[in-house]
């Protein structure tokens with residue numbers, strides 16, 4: 001166009017997805033106070049109560065759990081569960097907010113950003129938040145003296161993968177909604193049962209054989225097992241591969257579905 | 269500044285939601301430097317058309333080009349050169365006024381320093397400088413509107429799309445916006461405006477279209493439209509408090525067209541004073557008779573059968 005010379009804008013060359021993620025970071029930077037508790041305090045509280053309370057009880061009655069002191073056993077599972085909570089929290093109300101209440105995703109797609117960019121930015125941001133959560137967990141675990149293997153350094157990455165397996169499908173689900181009422185159901189009938197029955201607090205071998213497939217059906221179970229393998233540097237390669245595949249498939253399928261919904265909802 | 273290659277061109281442009289045709293095949297072209305208005309009653313399809321031009325809504329059928337580009341293939345490129353004031357504000361309520369502008373500027377990939385400089389100037393224009401660190405949540409409706417308008421200018425757009433920009437603004441803020449729009453126009457920015465205020469349309473638009481039920485029912489400059497669709501003068505008669513309907517038939521012989529509104533009767537005539545004398549001579553006794561020139565409001569009434577602000 002002839003007018004191109006009139007306004008040549010300085011460009012940073014940031015990819016659109018990064019620009020969209022920047023929005024979320026910026027937003028978080030201003031509104032993070034509410035999440036301090038879940039980020040810093042929960043790991044400490046969980047590990048303290050588990051280690052000193054339940055752990056003490058378990059150790060004195062049953063001894064080691066799968067060859068580890070109880071706190072060592074439970075800590076990686078708690079990490080997986082926490083990233084699930086962070087990821088799912090970010091994938092419900094904030095999504096409906098951007099799409100419907102404040103409509104700022106609509107504002108974003110009126111700029112050079114596309115619905116795909118808005119989604120990618122959101123996922124990137126949530127991944128970063130979960131990674132950060134994982135790093136804090138790692139620090140707290142170190143302080144509690146439950147780190148036993150160098151493999152545990154990959155825990156934050158495992159945490160991100162676990163969290164993403166919840167994040168993208170839930171974003172996809174949230175972006176089909178008109179009201180936030182179903183979120184209470186998601187928490188009551190999906191997240192809470194998973195939290196309780198995904199072999200986070202005791203090994204799957206404690207379940208009756210008939211129930212084990214049900215547990216194995218839950219995504220969080222694979223997250224917990226993957227975290228445990230990472231923490232101890234143990235586990236059968238085939239089993240680890242299975243956990244990773246389940247989580248990756250959930251992430252990718254969720255992303256694909258969410259992209260479709262974002263396009264539908266933002267480009268009318 | 270006006271040249272002949274259209275900046276926006278639509279041919280048979282249509283938008284359906286399910287079975288419902290919100291925009292039923294419209295043709296228009298907007299030249300660079302023009303300021304182009306869309307008028308029409310509620311639900312006419314103005315916003316749906318604006319969204320297609322803003323390249324955030326995909327046409328159901330028809331051709332649309334903006335800057336000579338097809339929005340389906342070049343959406344991001346087109347949008348980087350547009351400013352949009354949507355009908356509903358889409359601000360980030362939890363963030364401050366300044367941060368809303370910073371955020372938006374970043375979407376356009378502008379460096380922070382550039383955004384900051386522009387933000388200062390835009391906040392000045394929007395008279396929000398003293399609110400810059402206030403959360404948007406705490407602003408009044410009109411202030412939010414002003415911020416949305418300021419935000420649309422952060423990327424120095426070549427084409428500015430304003431969907432009812434002055435709804436909710438006080439008279440002073442309205443005039444400030446008009447002044448700014450004149451300035452942008454003189455700098456060569458093309459404007460597309462929808463409004464329910466006829467004075468605004470007459471002030472701002474070189475050319476406008478009237479939409480009704482998804483169709484364009486008239487097109488031209490405000491002057492042309494008045495000439496084509498209305499008479500030179502209008503005689504407004506009021507007959508006390510009882511229903512004005514009963515006067516319709518008696519008044520038809522005195523005018524080219526008679527419109528009965530709830531509180532008055534409008535007679536479309538060439539010469540209002542003559543008509544008023546004739547009405548009195550025929551023994552009719554309106555409480556008051558006011559003669560005025562035809563306005564866009566009358567064009568609108570004649571084309572859509574509705575008053576503008578309803």
Ligand SMILES: Nc1ncnc2c1ncn2[C@@H]1O[C@H](COP(=O)(O)OP(=O)(O)OP(=O)(O)O)[C@@H](O)[C@H]1O
Pocket residue numbers: 268285288290308309310311312313314315316317355
């Ligand atoms: N997303 C949507 N889904 C279904 N119908 C829609 C949608 N958006 C608009 N419509 C319908 O399309 C028609 C035109 O709407 P539009 O918003 O374009 O009107 P408008 O001319 O801007 O009216 P107003 O003056 O009230 O802003 C209306 O009947 C509206 O109900």
Ligand SMILES: [Mg+2]
Pocket residue numbers: 314315316355431
């Ligand atoms: Mg509208």
